[in-house]
Amino acid sequence: MLLIVVLILGFLTIVATIVIRLGFGGASGQGVAVETLALPAGEIVATGQGPGTVHFILRDGEGVERLLVFDAETGAEVSATVLQRP
Numbered sequence: 001m002l003l004i005v006v007l008i009l010g011f012l013t014i015v016a017t018i019v020i021r022l023g024f025g026g027a028s029g030q031g032v033a034v035e036t037l038a039l040p041a042g043e044i045v046a047t048g049q050g051p052g053t054v055h056f057i058l059r060d061g062e063g064v065e066r067l068l069v070f071d072a073e074t075g076a077e078v079s080a081t082v083l084q085r086p
Contacts, residue, residue: 037075039068053078 042058045065049055049072056068065083070076 037070042066057083 037054039056040058040060042060045057045059047054047056050069052072054070054072056070057065058068059065065085067079067081067083069078069080071078
């Protein structure tokens with residue numbers, strides 16, 4: 001009997017973890033509305049998304065990395081920050 005309870009609780013924990021990690025049932029309406037973004041030349045190192053924004057880390061030909069933040073609705077560049085790694 002105890003084994004069945006433990007198996008059921010374990011299964012429910014796994015299902016809850018998957019639902020939380022995949023974001024089901026919560027954040028509806030989020031996404032990128034713009035169809036194209038004008039990125040400067042360079043290698044895309046990383047991407048991300050925040051509330052209403054899209055983030056890119058780009059490395060140019062000289063090795064300089066920049067964090068670019070764009071508005072998800074309009075595609076306008078919100079900010080550009082030069083990153084310096086130690």
